[in-house]
Amino acid sequence: GNSVTQMEGPVTLSEEAFLTINCTYTATGYPSLFWYVQYPGEGLQLLLKATKADDKGSNKGFEATYRKETTSFHLEKGSVQVSDSAVYFCALIPLQGAQKLVFGQGTRLTINP
Amino acid sequence: DSGVTQTPKHLITATGQRVTLRCSPRSGDLSVYWYQQSLDQGLQFLIQYYNGEERAKGNILERFSAQQFPDLHSELNLSSLELGDSALYFCASSVGLSTYSYEQYFGPGTRLTVT
Numbered sequence: 001g002n003s004v005t006q007m008e009g010p011v012t013l014s015e016e017a018f019l020t021i022n023c024t025y026t027a028t029g030y031p032s033l034f035w036y037v038q039y040p041g042e043g044l045q046l047l048l049k050a051t052k053a054d055d056k057g058s059n060k061g062f063e064a065t066y067r068k069e070t071t072s073f074h075l076e077k078g079s080v081q082v083s084d085s086a087v088y089f090c091a092l093i094p095l096q097g098a099q100k101l102v103f104g105q106g107t108r109l110t111i112n113p
Numbered sequence: 114d115s116g117v118t119q120t121p122k123h124l125i126t127a128t129g130q131r132v133t134l135r136c137s138p139r140s141g142d143l144s145v146y147w148y149q150q151s152l153d154q155g156l157q158f159l160i161q162y163y164n165g166e167e168r169a170k171g172n173i174l175e176r177f178s179a180q181q182f183p184d185l186h187s188e189l190n191l192s193s194l195e196l197g198d199s200a201l202y203f204c205a206s207s208v209g210l211s212t213y214s215y216e217q218y219f220g221p222g223t224r225l226t227v228t
Contacts, residue, residue, distance in 0.1 A: 032215060043115065043203060044219040089156065098169030099207070099215050100146065100158035 002027045006090050006104035013080055014112050021075040021107050023064075023090035031092040033057075033066055033073040034101070038087045047075075047088070082111045116140065117220035119204050125226045131192040134223045138185055138206030144168070145187040146207075146217060147179055151200040162187055163209070194227045201225075 007022040025031065032051045036044040048057030050066035050073065057064050062077045073090060090104040116139035126132055138145050147159040149172075158171035162181035173179075176194075181187045191198060201224050205217040 036219075043117075043221040044205075045115070046216065046218070049216070093215050098158075098161060098171075099144070099217075100161060100169055100171055101148070101156075101205075101217060102158070103156040105155050 002031065002092060002094050002102045004090050004092055004102055004104035006088075006107050009087075009106070010108040010110060012110045012112065015082055016079045017111075019075070019077040019080045019084075019109070021088055021090075021109070023073045023075065023104060025071050025073065025090075025092050027071075027092055027094055027102075029095040030068060031094050033064070034091045034093070035062070035064055035073070035075050036089040036091060036103075038089065038106070040086070044089065080109075080111050082113050085109055085111045115218040115220065117204060117206050117218050119202075119220035119223050121223060122221065123224050123226075125228065126194060127228055128194055128196060130194050130227075131190065132194065132225065134189040134191070134202050134204075134225075136187045136189070136204030136206075136220060138187070138204075139218055141208065142206035142218075143185065143209050144207045145181055145185070146205040147173075147187070147189050148203045148205065148219075149200050150203060150222070151197075154200075156203075159189070191225070196227050199225055199227045 034049045035047040048059045050057040053068040055066045091101045118137045143164045159173040161169040201222045204220045
């Protein structure tokens with residue numbers, strides 16, 4: 001079946017540190033891949049996406065590259081800010097079948113000033 | 114603001130009761146999805162509607178049902194509530210069904226507490 005595995009949290013960093021949140025997936029074929037972010041008390045916001053191998057999604061300084069060889073979609077940011085504190089979800093939509101998002105368990109990120 | 118609205122924001126009810134959660138999709142979106150977020154299960158897909166028709170079902174209990182109306186708003190009905198149904202319920206919408214319209218936009222959620 002389809003599944004997404006994220007690195008365990010919580011993750012705590014200092015402001016301006018480099019961020020990596022690991023995400024690997026299991027799916028038939030080549031799914032579309034997404035990162036969503038959930039700020040405290042809010043719904044999920046689409047952060048970035050990639051639809052085919054070697055695509056790089058980017059937004060607000062965050063980047064993730066679709067790697068089919070390693071079935072990964074790691075989230076990176078070069079210099080985090082306190083305002084990046086949130087829960088980050090990696091997700092996929094399978095190539096075939098229902099267009100349902102399959103989510104990882106989420107990684108809580110806290111940035112200290 | 115994603116353009117997806119959900120009401121109510123919070124709901125507190127007792128075991129055995131029935132509640133209805135409402136969702137209005139973004140203007141122009143024909144697909145509506147319901148997801149449940151709980152501490153033990155994470156984010157789980159429940160059900161999808163497209164232009165009034167059920168399209169896909171996920172881990173939705175038989176006590177739960179949904180529908181999408183002609184004006185495209187959707188309702189999720191939860192009955193015979195149990196303590197374990199306490200969760201955040203999200204609605205999401207997307208333009209349609211084709212490969213190029215799969216981006217889903219989420220509402221702020223309804224927090225259900227069953228006591």
